[in-house]
Amino acid sequence: xxxxxxxxxxxxxxxxxxxxxxxxxxxxxxxxxxxxxxxxxxxxxxxxxxxxxxxxxxxxxxxxxxxxxxxxxxxxxxxxxxxxxxxxxxxxxxxxxxx
Numbered sequence: 001x002x003x004x005x006x007x008x009x010x011x012x013x014x015x016x017x018x019x020x021x022x023x024x025x026x027x028x029x030x031x032x033x034x035x036x037x038x039x040x041x042x043x044x045x046x047x048x049x050x051x052x053x054x055x056x057x058x059x060x061x062x063x064x065x066x067x068x069x070x071x072x073x074x075x076x077x078x079x080x081x082x083x084x085x086x087x088x089x090x091x092x093x094x095x096x097x098x099x
Contacts, residue, residue: 018060020096023050026063029095033087034080042080045072047088052097063097064088 021029030047048071056062065088070080 018094018096020098022098026050026091026095026097030065030084030087030091033091034084037083037087042072042083045070045080045084047084050097059092061092061096063092063095 027047027050030050034045034047035043047065047069049066049069051064051066053062053064057064065084068081069084069088072080
């Protein structure tokens with residue numbers, strides 16, 4: 001995985017070692033993060049699927065969450081979807097999906 005950091009106004013890419021997780025462990029991690037940051041407003045939501053990519057993307061990630069990544073009691077609101085996408089974006093830089 002590659003991170004871009006800014007040091008003294010220069011962009012520097014640093015390599016991070018991604019952790020490989022099973023689908024179940026990755027789903028548990030995503031849902032734990034969603035519920036931790038959401039407090040009470042998105043606790044009725046959970047990540048519903050993880051899609052394995054055929055080839056890693058430009059960041060080196062080999063999975064994605066799709067367009068509507070949540071199932072909720074009722075319709076997911078924009079805040080929950082926004083939080084889910086941000087959580088997944090950060091997690092894609094940290095975790096790979098096991099083959």
